[in-house]
Amino acid sequence: MITPALEEKLAKYIKGCDCELYDIVMLKEFNQDILRIYITSKEGITLDKCQEVSNLISPLLDVEVPIASKYILEVSSPGIERVLKKPSHFALSLGERVEVKMMDKTILEGVLQECDDEGFVIDSQKIPYSQTKKVKTIFQW
Incomplete structure (x- = not known):
């Protein structure tokens, strides 16, 4: 659902917050679509940093995400135990x-x-x- 071009835009926006885009996952929990954006930083990820990134990328996603249904945007650290894909x-x-x-x-x-x-x-x-x-x-x- 997230095109490579949109992923590249998101990475640039996130880099502007001194973070790196780690991964993008679309999933369904309790019948609700969730767009989860994982970010990393050498300084670590705080709740304030997640909120900053969320506020920055939310308008872009409102315009460019081709998701027909309502979804929840979550910005998070990939965690201490994380899946390695790339x-x-x-x-x-x-x-x-x-x-x-x-x-x-x-x-x-x-x-x-x-x-x-x-x-x-x-x-x-x-x-x-x-x-x-x-x-x-x-x-x-």
Whole structure:
């Protein structure tokens, strides 16, 4: 639903608030459509920062989002345990512990050491993105 051109505009707006666009997710919770925008920043994400970004991008979304139904806009941090989908997500998570669910249902766990456009390395094992089903950071208390 969000076009690449709109995603690029959103990224520019968000960058103006000293943040980076992490991800955009459209989901349904309790029969309500939710457009969730995840943002990151080296300084961390506060509720005030989420509100600032929401106030900035809301008028743009009112005009440009091709969603027929009413929706709720949520701006949030991706959280301490977050799904890694894009090479940029992996780059932001270097040095963190990750759980990898492979296409063959194997589950691996280790420290994310390197990444590039083709795949990533955990505990000296190179894993192509194409062989993974889901990768997420994990936090150990």
